[in-house]
Amino acid sequence: MIGRIEGRLLEKQPPEVLIDVNGIGYEIQMPMTSFYQLPAVGENVAVYTHFVVREDAQLLFGFADKMERELFRELIKANGVGPKLGLTILSGMSAGQFLISVQNEDVSALVSLPGIGKKTAERLVVELKDRLAKFGKQQTVPMPVDVDAKFMNTIVPVNDAREEAQSALIALGYKPAQASKLVESVYQDGMGSESLIREALKAAL
Template structure:
């Protein structure tokens, strides 16, 4: 099991990153809540990871902290939830927000996420309510992210920023038409792809 990776951040293409560790590049998929916290390309970064082995692929998922990784591991144990849907859930809301939604049996908040229907949301609440109690009420708070300071250092052309944001949303389970509508609705002059994704995800909830 690969539990943690530390190295130089080579590429950021949401929701995937490439991290160089002693000459070996690790492709890691991350929920957007963790992706927002990454440093600039070229800087050192450390992420907690979860390794998934399938018959047709070996996938590595990365997280900013152990709490988010722990929640991801509980999510993929739930019936009907695979790694991709787990990633989508933790991109649409923070770990703290998800914990609160489950504890409060807030099915409507979960249904707002792509790939989550009413039956799936209700099943998640039933299956995870008791299991997630171990995270503790003191952790069930929204973790404040300094999003603006985590934005990319370079200015991305408008079309590239929009296309990158839409591509990321599609990767997270949104339909192309829906992704385009969300990105278009929140776009403002000067926004880069990370800010576009963040605002689009907020608008979708």
């Protein structure tokens, strides 16, 4: 099991990153709430990871802290929730927001996420409410992350920023038309792709 990776951040293409560890590049998929906390390309970074082995692939999922990783592990234990949907859930809302939605049985908040219908949302509440109670007792529940001002000021070509944001949303489960509509609805001059993705995900809720 690969539980943590530390090295130099080589690439950031949401929701995936490439981290160099002693000459070996690890491709890691991350929920956007963790992605926003990454340093600039070229800097050192450490992420907690969850390793998934399938017949056709070996996948690494990365998280900014242990809490988010543990919540991801609880999510993928739920009936009908695989790693991709778990990633989507933790991209559309923070770990703290998800915990609150489950504890309050707020099905409508969960249904707003791509890939989650009413039945799936209701099942998540039933399956996870008791199991996630332990997280509420801890003091370090991650809450919504504010994007650093540097992301808002990053100069990115308009087309590149929009295309990157749309690609990220599609990778997280949104349909192309929906991804395009969300991006266009929140785009403002000068927005970088990361802040654009964040605002689009907020608009989807």
